[in-house]
Amino acid sequence: xxxxxxxxxxxxxxxxxxxxxxxxxxxxxxxxxxxxxxxxxxxxxxxxxxxxxxxxxxxxxxxxxxxxxxxxxxxxxxxxxxxxxxxxxxxxxxxxxxxxxxxxxxxxxxxxxxxxxxxxxxx
Numbered sequence: 001x002x003x004x005x006x007x008x009x010x011x012x013x014x015x016x017x018x019x020x021x022x023x024x025x026x027x028x029x030x031x032x033x034x035x036x037x038x039x040x041x042x043x044x045x046x047x048x049x050x051x052x053x054x055x056x057x058x059x060x061x062x063x064x065x066x067x068x069x070x071x072x073x074x075x076x077x078x079x080x081x082x083x084x085x086x087x088x089x090x091x092x093x094x095x096x097x098x099x100x101x102x103x104x105x106x107x108x109x110x111x112x113x114x115x116x117x118x119x120x121x122x123x
Contacts, residue, residue, distance in 0.1 A: 004075050010070060015104065043081070
């Protein structure tokens, strides 16, 4: 295990925090995701790698930008999972922050579409 501080765009981070609170049946106003939320996103995104689903790869039109506001989240993450995330960011020619932002939005979209539940049931 290793401890890392990751940056995530405030919009994606707020969306994850809101979804977590909504799914847990809590009416909160927190705008920062928990480390568990971020780890869930990383695992889901990397697991989807072979699926080639629509929107999985980092979109070309966002390569030049970065979120205006970022939040930091401290993670206790397995070394192999962190290496895989860094390697995927390098493979897609983006920073870990950019890939994490994209992964969070991809995860939220898949949740809203109900495809995360479908995949869990198929497993």
